[in-house]
């Protein structure tokens with residue numbers, strides 16, 4: 001997760017990209033390179049542009065050596081199934097995206113989803129994170145990244161299923177830039193001192 005100094009996870013345009021920068025994108029990309037599957041909540045899919053998940057030539061060898069599939073599998077969690085089905089990520093990804101929903105979903109929407117994605121239906125009113133991981137593991141997927149948003153991450157965290165947390169703090173607040181001038185660690189807390197950028 002990327003957040004700014006106020007804890008916002010999206011900029012004024014509703015997307016995380018406006019909080020990001022080259023260094024963050026490098027780390028994001030490196031983390032994703034170790035994953036079999038990326039799991040996201042439907043609001044993240046609606047807000048962000050997810051490009052087709054295809055093999056990256058420079059990673060083909062390292063992924064194969066690590067026992068990972070050549071391209072990342074996208075998994076979207078949704079009850080409403082109100083998803084942007086015309087996005088290229090559905091038609092052009094190497095592996096057909098998986099949409100995880102539940103029995104409470106409207107059957108007509110499930111039919112539409114099946115035209116664009118592989119659909120998994122969890123018993124009950126929502127998708128149980130442990131159930132989802134079991135379904136994905138049964139398909140041979142082993143390493144998962146939950147890229148957010150907060151709502152879905154919270155469901156995984158509450159279920160005790162997050163075993164690594166990667167957090168990036170961006171040097172801005174409400175669009176104003178800051179410089180990091182001091183850091184220290186104590187008892188697992190990370191203390192950061194930022195000062196407003198001198199724009200003169």
Ligand SMILES: NC(=O)c1ccc[n+]([C@@H]2O[C@H](COP(=O)([O-])OP(=O)(O)OC[C@H]3O[C@@H](n4cnc5c(N)ncnc54)[C@H](OP(=O)(O)O)[C@@H]3O)[C@@H](O)[C@H]2O)c1
Nearest residue numbers: 001002016041042043044078079080127148149150151152
């Ligand atoms: N800064 C970052 O690193 C970062 C990363 C990711 C996202 N974001 C931003 O975060 C915002 C979205 O985050 P969010 O927390 O509002 O939403 P979210 O977690 O992306 O998505 C919430 C939606 O996902 C579905 N969902 C979540 N848990 C579910 C469950 N257990 N069972 C069934 N469906 C479930 C529901 O979809 P339906 O409504 O379709 O039923 C729910 O409304 C966007 O602005 C995005 O740009 C930022």
